[in-house]
Amino acid sequence: MNGAAFIVISILTLAAALAAATLRKLMHAALSFAVAFVGIAAFFFLLGAEFVGLALVFIYIGAVAVLIVFTILLTRRDIEKDRGFNWSGVIIAVAVFCGLTWAILKTASLSIVAPHIRALTVKRIGEALMTSYVWPLQCIGLLLTAALIGALVLAMEEKR
């Protein structure tokens, strides 16, 4: 596990995330969001979960980001208006971050180094999905179908 890579990736990710949260232009924020997810995927690669990383890229960059920009496009008239910024949120967010960091640092058992492991192959994941995780998998399938239909129904033009 490469320390340098870690530093680079975390700086990239956090910067992009911060940009996504604060950039004024919605479109730039959305693109930053995509970049942030690339960073997270990189984390996953770093942690040896290649498949999850790829899935994350696939889903977030290929689908969710596009969905977001599409939504931005469809609600375009609204985004030009000036938006207020709620500073109380910043305070809460900082407080939460401080609290979490304090809690993490306080917990001594977390300061461990990753064991050396075999790479997690796609085959292994597939086996796990199809054996012990088959029910959750089916449920997720059902959920996705429901979400698909629900989103369609929601977004469909109402008939006059």
Added chain:
Amino acid sequence: MNSGIITNLWLIPAVPCAASLAILSLSNARRKSAAVLAVIGQVFALGMSIFAFLPTLQTNSFRAVQNFTWFTFGDQALRLGFVLDPLAAAMLVMISLVGLCIFIFSIGYMAGDKNFVRFFAYLSFFSGAMLGLVLANSLLLLFIFWELVGLASYLLIGFWIERPSAAAAAKKAFITTRIGDMGFFLGMLWLYKRSGTLLFYDGGSGCLESAGLATLRASATFIALLIFCGAMGKSGQFPLHVWLPDAMEGPTPVSALIHAATMVAAGVFLVARVYPLFSLGGINGVTSSLTVVVWIGVTTALMAALIAIAQADIKRILAYSTVSQLGLMMVSLGVGGVAAGIMHLLAHGFFKALLFLGSGSVIHGCQGEHDIRKMGGLRRLMPVTFVTYAVGMMALSGVPFFFSGAWTKEEILRATEHWPRSHAPYFLMLAGVVLTALYMTRQIIYVFFGNSRVASERAHESPRVMTMPLIALAVCAIFFSVVLTPAWPWLHAYLRGEPAQFDVARLIQPMVFVSLVLVGAGIGLGIWVYRKAGAQDRQRSAEIDPLEYAQPALFRFLANKMWIDELYGRTVITFSWAAARLSDWMDRYFWDGLVRGFGAVGRVFAMLTTSVDEHGINAGVDETTAGTRGLGRLMSKAHSGQIQTYLAALAVGMLALLLLYAWLG
């Protein structure tokens, strides 16, 4: 072949029934195929009947039984069966032969009808059911076929369904016979309960065999009488005879087949079939049930003969004549002359069918006219019909020596004469013979003699297809007497299961002369009374009957069928209709009112409790409720509807939990 048909008796009813089904599936336009199918079915039935008849000749008291299980209920089996014995065999041949003649006649008679196909379907169905009836070896099976012939009769009476009178007559027939049938049904249940079986013959354990009869004891009388109810309904015995004259609303071949030759005789057949039940425990052949049969028969025979005198409708006269003759048969059975009764039944089947068909031919010739007073002079216009009709008339009247009816009637009279209980039936029957000759003479004079009147002007002889059956039946009516004469009482012996002996000497008997005198008197009286009626000219078609002229009150009494229909209408029907209305009323108002009354009480109670609730118990609760609602309203302020506020609250909550966790350790 012989043994084949005996083991497959079910085929005899099945073939016409199958023909009926086949015809029913034809379209209305396939007239020819319908007729052909029906006739073929009937020919087959006749052939099989004859084949079934032949083995019964070979031994005396032949009886072939075929029983089978219809179904099992619980662990019990319900068994039905067919039986072939002389009684059944003779009936089979008569029914299928007469049936065949009538089928052929119908082809001509119904030629113009638009429901030709349906007619033959019904007719075939009837034929099948009737054949099944005579073959049944189980009271239940007999009852089933009994109901089915009833159904066929219902359908055929109401065949010209667009006529309200036909529909009414059909309904009347159905219900009236059903009344009798309910008695029959009850009798059957009773019999079943007592004997545990409904099979007539079952290798010694049937209900008509000694073992079965032994279980009946005293109840036999009631059972017999209940079963006789069914026979009364079917055979038009007083007081259930009212449907039979009305049944003439049906097409004439139907009247001939069902309401003259076969179905109405089923009652007589039924009594003959279950005769052991009637005669059980009799002294000298007299039991109370048979006595009832005799008196019902006598009443019916005389009453119907009297009514027939005053009727103007050619078919109604014949219908009453049928009722009268059926009464005669019942008398015969009642006094113990079972064979005589059945012989008369068979002979009657031939000549009454002949008469009905003749009347049909007349009606056909007169464009559907039924009123004999509008006919006349048909002797010249319809010679074949006239001759055959005359044969039938003489057979019915009982003109001795040459006609079958005479021999059987004498047989009956002889049996009645020897009835130990009373001689009254005998004398009343003699009167009946005179009356029969009288009304038949009246009819034939009105129809065939004198000048032609309104309806008979353009009359013409019927086509060959109609006259051939007439001739065939006339021949039967004459030559059937060969097996009936006392000189060679073959049929009598056959039915009783004895060998027949030939003895010319027995031909001359006192009864022949009594009969000769009586019939002569009847015909002579007729000719004398109606001598002028035949000569009336065409303007006076609706003139007064000579008898009406002499005895107007009596004639009206008879012409109106002794007001029995009216009597029923005023009493039975009114009463039952009132019962129906009452039931309906009770339902709508009484029971429902009761229920609604309960409902009202409930509602009053509910109102009471409500008021107690509202003013007593509820007062405190209301305050609490108000307080709760106020609090709720206050709390709802916190729900700003802004999602971010909620989110922030969540985050703060999480932080708080974290701090709590830290504080706790």
Added chain:
Amino acid sequence: MTPTLQIFLIVSAALFSIGLLAALSRRHAIFILIGIEMMLAAANLNFIAFWRFAPKPHQPPVGVMLALFSIAISAAEAAVGLAMVIVAYRHYRTTNVDQLDQLKG
């Protein structure tokens, strides 16, 4: 330097806080969604990190599984959420969550 679990968790906490920031501070509904997605991603990162640092990560790969399912669910959530944003926009002509407060008590 080899990163420890703690570092990962702190990065993830930071990501979470940034997501929270986006969700709390911005008025546009899409930002809120972006924020929520980021919080979910932080959680996923935690899953993976804990899985990776567990003594026996392969028996079975629970963390990876959870992360996968969580990704699927958040994708569904995003789809439905965005559809709702579109519907809300169509109805109220705004995507400002301040103005979408019909459910207030």
Added chain:
Amino acid sequence: MSKSIDQVFPNAKQWLLSWLAGSPSWAIQVVSILTNIFALLAVFLTLFALISVLERKILARIQNRYGPNRVGPFGLFQPIADGIKMLIKEDIVPARADKIVHFLAPVLIAATAILTLGVIPYGRNMTPFTIDGGILFFFAVGSATELAVFMAGWGSNNKFSMLGAMRAIAQMFSYELPLIITVLPVVMVVGSLTPDRIVAAQAEYTFGLVPRWFVFTPWGAAAFILFFVSGLVESNRTPFDVPEGESEIVAGHMTEYSGFKYATFFMAEYIGMFAISGLGVTLFLGGWHAPARVLEIIPSYVWFFVKLSVLLFVYIWVRGTLPRTRIDQIMNVAWKFMLPMAFTCIIAAAVWHYAGRGLRGWLWSLLVIVIVYTALSILLDTRRKFAQRVYRFAE
């Protein structure tokens, strides 16, 4: 001998790296990666140049004219001339454009297109980057193209651009489903997402003559056709080039681009086409395997590029032959026909597998596909829809 020719490129790379022996491992790694990247770029940019001129030549032949024939022998230097022209053109950025996005879009699109090339095995031991989930990588990275297209459309702040981008995204989204789902049967049958494994699984020959490429199974053939059509759409090629249909919306999302940025788009499109074709070759056409055992003396990479060229030729051929379809027709076909058929391929592959992968399985899976195909054509009422249209004017 043939083996050494076959392995000439890997050996060359080994030789190159052997110069660095003794350096820290990360340096060797970086150099190895860079070598791969340079090789890829060199080969495919050359191929791009070659294809761009060949396409024009072939189209010209189809349309019965000469095509470019002025620059160099047979006009083969035309791409160089074009490149120079593009480079020296003015780079125009619209005043109201979102400049960052406008700039990033071609970068991103080219980057993703080139990245996808990295996981395809070009020959024996010639996979630039061996990743366990290589196929997934291909699609994950490829899906970023949509974002890039959108950025181009949005950043230009031009309604034609936006419309073109919307169309492009709509159709790419729609066809990504059949594209990925048609890959699944192969993945299922091989049991791996690694391209090398997939190629290896197609190595055998029946009777030493007929290669066991997946395209020769009923499900494989069906999947390949669907894959190829989806690939056409994904790379926005005729007859599915509605996003840049010049007669309707100028040039779609590329309207506001000029000069080198435009060239980048152009290049990305071609490289995307190569990548999809390369994946098709890998998945269905046996990768770098020779079509018969005897032909194995010819090096593997030659076979790969021969197959790739054949596919590219078909692309061009199709472009020269078919008219442009309507956008609604494209979408209808995607959802109503392609998707169900793609699912059917999965079922058919399963049937094939469970029926023993032999002749029996072959016939059964054929039956499945034929049944579904027939049912679909009946359901979609294709006979009516394909019937000649009657236009009624002035009604």
Added chain:
Amino acid sequence: MVGLITAIIFIPLLGALAVWIWPQKNARPLALICNVISAACALALWRNFDATASGLQFVERHDWIPAIGAEYLVGVDGLSLLLVLLTSLIVPFAFLAQPMPRGSYATVLVMQSALYGTFTAQNFILWFLFYEMSLIPAFLLIKIWGGENRDRAATKFFLYTFLGSVAMLLSFLGIYLARGTFDFATLAGLGKNGLLTGNLAWLAFAGVFVGLAVKVPLFPFHTWLPDAYQAAPTGVSMVLTGLLSKMGVYGFVRLLLPLFPNQIRVVGPWLLVLAVCSIVFAPLAAWAQRDLKRMVAYLSINHLGYCMLGLFALAASPVVAAGVDAHAALSGVFMQIFNHGITAATLFYFVGLLEQRRGLRGIDDFGGLMQRTPLLCGWMSAAMFSSLGLPGLNGFIGEFLIFKGSFAVAGPFTAIAIIGLLVTAIVFARAMQALFSGPLAQSCSAFPDLLRTERLVIVPVTLLMFAIGIAPQFMFNIFNTTVVHMARLFA
């Protein structure tokens, strides 16, 4: 095969959901498909049913609410199977009768599920749940989709049946408190020696009796029936008469007779009086009706009266039970249940057809139909003849056996009940005369004859009637063993 019953019970429920969700125009096909599936399951049940084994088959037993002894316990014996088959037959028949609104398809499907449940549940709580579950849809169907007077009829129906149910529930709670079980088989075993003692027993008996008598309905608890049947749409009337009334009879056989033998023995003659009243008064009232539907409704009461006659006769005198007469009476009752189900439903179907064509259904609103619509008249006559017990059709078998069984035990009552047979004949003869014969009424002159779809519906059902009437053994095979078993139980 375990799980088949559960499938049968819940498939219609799923179907109801599907119908409710799907677009309007698919409601009928969907409902029918669902019925085809459940019918296939019912046929599978029949096929795998061991006709020679007494006792329950295909039993599924799961704990449900152990605290009160409620179990999910379903199973079939011959009687249950018969009724399951009947349900599978009648409901699709009703669906085919008339196009209905989507909601009513869904509601009928819910009711169907409840019916299956009622006929297969072997634990009182479960049984009662299904029993009540059938009541609500029936109420809704009359209330929402009914005809004239539907509010009144629905309320009446609901109050009657609901009060009956409450009485029954209270009785069973009493029994449970005393005996601690809801299981039918266990209760029946205990019933021989008296479940309860003293007045409590009588109270419980009265409660159960009233609850079931209302459902059947038995005179004088029957007044809701004509109103309800008259108000309900045709298809619903078919289900109500064909199936809902069977729940009452089924309850009598399953609950009242085995659980309270001593009580029944004491009040037996009075119960017989009630049955005979049902038999005699109902057809008389039917005679006086103008409305064809009401007429058929009254005849329904009459026919169920036969069932009651057979059962009460059987239960009132245990001496002869277990003999041929008990078997006859029980078999007759079971046959009558089935026969009345199909025959009455068919009659309602025909009334519906007439109403569809004419818009009215008064007996005087028609005339001379035979000339215009011979097929309709022919097939309708078949149904009528079946109903009046003509031999050769199904009605006769059941009635004959009931009369045979009960005559042996309760002769006088049976003799009076014969009047019912007669009056039924009169009613039908009158109806046939008024409808079919005479000159063609002006208002009927444009009637279409049976359409092909209608023929497709009616011909199989009528053929079934003929089949049962001529060769009924296949029906008896279903429940013969059960009959023997029950007769032994009642003895």
